[in-house]
Amino acid sequence: MYFFYDDLFLEHNPGAGHPENAGRLVAIMGRLQSQSWFGQLRGLSVRLAVDSEIKLNHSSQLIQALEQINKRGGGGIDSDTSLSAESLAAARLAAGAGLEACDRILQPQSDFRKALLLLRPPGHHARYDQAMGFYLFNNVAIAARYLLQSGIERAAILDWDVHHGNGTAESFYESDQILYASLHQYPAYPGTGAESERGRGQGLGFTLNIPMDAWSTDQHYKQAVLTRLLPRLIEFQPQVLLLSAGFDAHSRDPLADIQLSTGFYEWVTRVVEEAVTPFTGGRTISFLEGGYHHQSLAECVTEHAACLHAMDK
Numbered sequence: 001m002y003f004f005y006d007d008l009f010l011e012h013n014p015g016a017g018h019p020e021n022a023g024r025l026v027a028i029m030g031r032l033q034s035q036s037w038f039g040q041l042r043g044l045s046v047r048l049a050v051d052s053e054i055k056l057n058h059s060s061q062l063i064q065a066l067e068q069i070n071k072r073g074g075g076g077i078d079s080d081t082s083l084s085a086e087s088l089a090a091a092r093l094a095a096g097a098g099l100e101a102c103d104r105i106l107q108p109q110s111d112f113r114k115a116l117l118l119l120r121p122p123g124h125h126a127r128y129d130q131a132m133g134f135y136l137f138n139n140v141a142i143a144a145r146y147l148l149q150s151g152i153e154r155a156a157i158l159d160w161d162v163h164h165g166n167g168t169a170e171s172f173y174e175s176d177q178i179l180y181a182s183l184h185q186y187p188a189y190p191g192t193g194a195e196s197e198r199g200r201g202q203g204l205g206f207t208l209n210i211p212m213d214a215w216s217t218d219q220h221y222k223q224a225v226l227t228r229l230l231p232r233l234i235e236f237q238p239q240v241l242l243l244s245a246g247f248d249a250h251s252r253d254p255l256a257d258i259q260l261s262t263g264f265y266e267w268v269t270r271v272v273e274e275a276v277t278p279f280t281g282g283r284t285i286s287f288l289e290g291g292y293h294h295q296s297l298a299e300c301v302t303e304h305a306a307c308l309h310a311m312d313k
């Protein structure tokens with residue numbers, strides 16, 4: 001499996017006491033590096049995404065607005081989204097990691113078919129014209145656009161972050177080439193993600209929102225995955241799977257009320273991979289989104305990573 005992480009991500013600082021802080025990645029890396037298999041992961045060399053690449057999914061105005069804040073050395077966008085001096089560079093590197101991962105897994109002679117990207121700032125709330133919800137650029141949406149530009153005809157985005165990925169959903173609401181499927185606590189931030197939001201025009205039926213009640217457990221999630229998610233994923237036959245992998249549906253997460261166990265993330269990784277591999281050939285890129293209880297986040301990412309790695313040998 002390919003793997004990407006960079007210390008530049010630690011430099012993005014949205015403010016004292018902010019839940020989306022560098023300690024998240026420090027905790028994840030501390031645990032991953034102690035795994036016996038960590039040395040088997042193959043590093044990616046990644047570049048900062050340039051404007052033309054970010055514009056695959058975002059407006060020039062958004063890039064210019066963030067550049068203006070960056071020139072001032074940082075500043076706020078809304079009550080919970082802000083930039084420090086290195087935030088824009090970190091956001092460009094996070095987007096660039098997705099692009100590089102696409103390039104690598106699309107190569108027929110590639111050693112591996114999977115990539116794990118441990119990124120900050122994450123992306124799934126970022127809209128075409130608006131940074132929000134802690135997030136600046138939508139890393140997974142930029143990658144999905146890049147896949148389509150590279151000749152892929154159908155890619156699925158599975159978003160199991162506890163929050164609905166409103167930015168990603170919006171980007172592909174009228175597309176029948178990207179299936180956006182999300183399990184999320186509902187109602188909750190950001191307010192979108194009702195079951196009735198199913199896409200529009202050509203994209204009707206290519207958005208699958210699976211709202212989950214607060215206090216849902218592994219059992220509820222497993223039933224939803226088996227009876228609703230997997231049948232649609234199999235029907236869609238994606239050529240590549242992109243994961244918006246947030247881990248804030250864990251029972252110990254402070255920002256939401258879902259009660260998943262650490263082991264759930266191994267289970268969902270495995271059953272989803274088993275379902276889509278006949279179509280994807282195993283091509284999966286996992287993008288880190290949320291997850292705010294550091295120890296649980298580190299444990300969940302490790303379960304997820306171990307499973308992906310084991311399935312990419």
Ligand SMILES: [Zn+2]
Pocket residue numbers: 161162163246248289290291
């Ligand atoms: Zn989240």
